[in-house]
Amino acid sequence: MKKMIKNGVIVTATDQYEADVFIEKGKIAKIGAHLDDAADEVIDAKGAFLFPGGIDPHTHLDMPFGGTVTADDFETGTIAAAFGGTTTVIDFCLTNKGEPLQGAINTWHEKSKDKAVIDYGFHLMIGEVNDDVLAEIPDVIEKEGITSFKVFMAYKNVFQADDATLFRTLLTAKEHGALVMVHAENGDVIDYLVTDALQKGHTDPIYHALTRPPEVEGEATGRAAALTGLANSQLYVVHVSCAEAANKIAEARQKGFQVWGETCPQYLLLDQNDLEKPNFEGAKYVWSPPLREKWNQDVLWDALKNGQLQTIGSDQCSFNFNGQKDLGKDDFTKIPNGGPIIEDRFSLLFSEGVKKGRISIHQFVDLVSTRSAKLFGLFPQKGTIAVGSDADIVIFDPDKERTISAETHHMNVDYSAFEGMKVTGEPVSVLSRGEFVIRDREFTGKPGSGQYIKRSRYNSTQTRQAITVQ
């Protein structure tokens, strides 16, 4: 099926111009003015931007956590992602100590097979490093195309790895061309602060934030960056929430270390006061790292603008308020961490970033798509609108206004952290490899049509070239 998209304005991380896009066999076959190739279907995109499909580098779909499982799986989560303009997700595959890495990867293939409506890849958690794990890594990279490994520096006795594991993962990643990702919080200190808080009878959601102060995130970020420099390796810090962590990343980059940072819409737009909402509503806002004092938002926006943070992830990790978040009604440590963001990541950044003049439209594309494609080995197959790239395209109305609500969202969860917020700009139609997944705000995709994507190795030249896009 050949398609022609006419009259739209193509926007990439570097360019903005009006042109027609001709799609054949799922790829962008031609771009040009007034193309007259015969197409089975012509789509008029007058008045719309054509953005490359969003790439969400940080999701947790169908993930067990705290005795429960995320409300969104690969079907509901990717449908919601598509409604929000995202055409690729990279999900975190959890591993269990003592289990072969391949076993965990197989589990994640089972979770996603026949379910995903958009393309997807996996990052792989490394919980411990031993000879068996090290021996498996080359195959994981080569055969599975998994080229990013995640080390948790927090969640003591659950996911947390020690510094030796982090350091050996950095060395191995350097050797084989992979990118190491860290959840950077000092889990040991958090454990002490949490025990102390509970002993004092502090059980409300706000204590989640008070027992994970910015210092523990800054310290862990600085430690991971220092180990990266020592290993001469490469690091990606997920969900940066505060000035302390952003500053450590900037310092490391100043020294020439290959350290990259991601933040998320929740840290740009919500703050610690949300955890104090009455009737246990604060539980809806429990993320790790926690929401911070409001002034941190300006620091994060500035870091996005000046290139010190490079991507926006959703950290999609949804739990219903009723029946899941309320597991922690009497003890904040039992509130499952995370929230539903996958659907709103793209629109929130456009509305709050581009429309409010905080970032340029090219920075927007870079942050929600192109830079993740480059860092995680998907470029140029994905992350741009170019001849030869997958036809993952968002037809976006930049002026459409809407109000975010759990009543109308497509995530399988009973609340929205952004309930009532007005946003400007909406993905009207979304194509994944040339097929409509969303058409005029209706879902037209099919579970199982999303493909597992094997990714290329980390490429320092490619990522370096992309350091500043204004």
Ligand SMILES: NC(=O)NCCC(=O)O
């Ligand atoms: N971020 C969060 O609170 N939940 C998801 C798991 C993680 O990314 O740490």
Ligand SMILES: [Zn+2]
């Ligand atoms: Zn995390």
Ligand SMILES: [Zn+2]
């Ligand atoms: Zn996460």
